[in-house]
Amino acid sequence: MLRELKNKVFVIYLILSAFLVILPLFHILFSVFANGIPVLLKYGLAFLTETLPAPNRGGGIFPAIYGTFMMVFLASLMGIPLAVLAGIFVAEYPNNALSRATRSLLLIMLEFPTILVGLFVMAILVMPIGSFSALAGAFALMIVMLPYVATYTEQAMRSVPAQYKEGAYALGLRKVRVVFSITLKIAKKGVITGLLIGMAKVSGETAPLIFTAGNAWRSTGGVLEPVGAIPLWIYYLVQQPYTNYHEIAWGAALVLMLFFLAVFLPIRLSMVRT
């Protein structure tokens, strides 16, 4: 009797803790939707196409959307090939000293304070160029993205059963073919998950952009000019006393959240199906 009771109490305790862990997530989702949807309805489509208004006027967040997409795109362009190759290297040569070092360094990079990444990029790119730029922002985002993509790639590659590779070698395929046509193809889903998680992660980053991207409220500049970003805008706008700036910040948060969900939900659902 007592044992059953103990069992029940413990199970309830487990359920409660699980609930407490996900509670903040639901709170965030709820408050972003509750505060963001009225803003989108109030400002209409102009919210996505116009630039920052003066205090107490209506406007939109186009330069921020532009900047975020541009920098995430550039960061992916630079970072994904690099990170995937690094992940393949670590997975294919697990006992090499260099690959062991890379693996632990990647784990450290995951935890690295992103504001320091921003400062580093400021020193090596912003100062020599002489201006804040989308390129510098994208470079900082790329550094933040690398460890996610590389780690996911490595794990996906390693989860491929050895029999497939042995079979491929037995058929006389060279290592290049085995890695890229067999293993990578089987691990595709894991690798793509890694890419998307990396992209979603950096699209919400503020700290690496403060010292690199500069900011832009009303211009959509080229690669070498300062650009805005959705998280940067939220960060700056909530510090102002004006209601319309707070509204725009909530609306921007909702746009960011929708973007995030649009990337995540399809992956998760497709994972469940297989």
Add this chain to the structure above:
Amino acid sequence: MKKWIAVSGILFAVFLLGCVSEQNVAKEQIKIYGSGASFPAPQIENWIYEFSKVNKNVIVEYSSKGSGAGINDFKSKLVHFACTDPPAKESEWIEFKKLGEPLQFPFIVGAVVVVYNLPVDELKLDGETLAKIFMGEIEFWDDQAIKALNPNANLPHEKIIVIHRSDSSGTTEVFTTYLSLVSKDFKEKVGAGKLVEWPVDKIGRGFGGKGNEGVSAMFKQTSNSIAYVELAYALHENFKMISLKNAEGNFVKANAETISSAISASSAYVPDPKEGYKEDPKQFLNARGKNSYPIVSFSHVLLWQSYPKDEAQAIKSFWNWVLTEGQKHIIEGYAPLPKEIAELGLKAVESIRGE
């Protein structure tokens, strides 16, 4: 896999098209970048909005990240202009001089106000009493010192809760400089600075909030509290402000008129923009004048005397507009410059040359 390549190819093509069309537009437009103090940011946004209506060829971008960050960006020539609340220090000025000829002049005036959360409509305080409250020496709202200044007010016998900034802030610097000016005791025990140790924290009646918004939020939820914030916040949140005794013995509330009066009374202390570091913010506090509000402060802009030709033209047209037309588009919480100080800035802007 092929699908992915096709999709990313299309995306890339669209992106390139976007860049190309962007650059065609950019040829006629000149972009000016600025960064620095967050206090004047809403006013600058408003100016940019009005300015862009009359001048479509110049795009001005300002990012508010704090006075210190602005000065650093300016020193590294990452931005065309920087805004700073306290004037640049002499050591910073020497650094600028190594890179070119700097200019600094005030462009907007603001005020720090003391707000209270009490069911009392009107509260008068003088500097001395205010200092004692913020040091924790006055414990109750119905203290003799406060009663003497407000004989008709129905003050409750409640403990005073003091709310201040917990982060390093220009607002705190202005406020503590004022208190040090009017109270010797405060100067010795606390002193002036961006971040000070409030003695009232140690006796459990003082609490810190991060940023103007943090202080505002805490203040709203705490009855019997007193706090200091930027005027824009107090107006926006409809906080009750105290009437503060000025140098000539009158009790005044902060508004555009009393702030301008204070600045006009001490406009002689604004130095030549070419020697901007010589400004001493203390000289604008507790200013003379019957109608002067005692706690006012400037926001300053830093510019170079020479820029590449196109940029020089754009910078001149923007700052010229700010100091003339712009002074008519002032939003709630700020006050325009008196004419003689605006003239000083205009002369400096005129001296900017294109290379």
